[in-house]
Amino acid sequence: MVIREKAESDAAACLELLLEVHRKDHYPLHITAGQVPEFLESGHEAAAWVAEEDGRIVGHVALHTPPADPTLELAGARTGLPLDGLALLARLFVAPSARRTGLGRTLLRHAAAQAPALGRRAVLDVGQTLASAVALYEAEGWSRVGELHLPLDEETMLDLWVYVSPPAGAQ
Numbered sequence: 001m002v003i004r005e006k007a008e009s010d011a012a013a014c015l016e017l018l019l020e021v022h023r024k025d026h027y028p029l030h031i032t033a034g035q036v037p038e039f040l041e042s043g044h045e046a047a048a049w050v051a052e053e054d055g056r057i058v059g060h061v062a063l064h065t066p067p068a069d070p071t072l073e074l075a076g077a078r079t080g081l082p083l084d085g086l087a088l089l090a091r092l093f094v095a096p097s098a099r100r101t102g103l104g105r106t107l108l109r110h111a112a113a114q115a116p117a118l119g120r121r122a123v124l125d126v127g128q129t130l131a132s133a134v135a136l137y138e139a140e141g142w143s144r145v146g147e148l149h150l151p152l153d154e155e156t157m158l159d160l161w162v163y164v165s166p167p168a169g170a171q
């Protein structure tokens, strides 16, 4: 198992993996399969990594640095850090066949550990129904600092928990 920076040539394999995750877990929430490519490409990606096993991509995580974002605003208010002192850890997903082997934890720790190199602390949001991800963040000592309810349309609400990473050196 290797964790390495994502390359442009990984795009198709990452999309294929996320489509598999979307079929199984409905993550990303509240979007159709046809919207998954745009979701994967969106979000002001500052850095991203993939996990590769035997030449196959089995995991992905990114750090995003949007200029404005409700999660960053909430995390900034709770931590006292400026928005440009925070990075959104995003697009974390692991192949169903590779789950519960510690890969999600490894990707989470890897990305959070890289945030200080950008002068930032990692924070994230997670759909409240994504129980595996919530369990991972809790197990890893991330702190839940609030919640967001973002209307996607007249009928659909995106309900999120917002977490901040453990202080540097805590893990």
Ligand SMILES: CC(C)(COP(=O)(O)OP(=O)(O)OC[C@H]1O[C@@H](n2cnc3c(N)ncnc32)[C@H](O)[C@@H]1OP(=O)(O)O)[C@@H](O)C(=O)NCCC(=O)NCCS
Binding pocket: 021, 025, 027, 091, 092, 093, 094, 095, 098, 099, 100, 101, 102, 103, 104, 105, 106, 125, 126, 127, 130, 131, 132, 133, 134, 135, 136, 137, 139
């Ligand atoms: C969330 C996700 C990345 C976890 O990946 P993973 O490789 O299976 O996680 P790990 O094996 O590293 O799990 C580490 C710890 O997290 C917790 N955990 C992870 N999945 C869990 C589950 N299904 N139930 C309970 N606890 C879980 C456990 O504490 C686990 O430690 P343990 O296996 O020693 O008990 C994966 O389930 C996934 O891709 N889900 C769909 C996409 C998603 O929801 N992404 C998050 C977007 S915010």
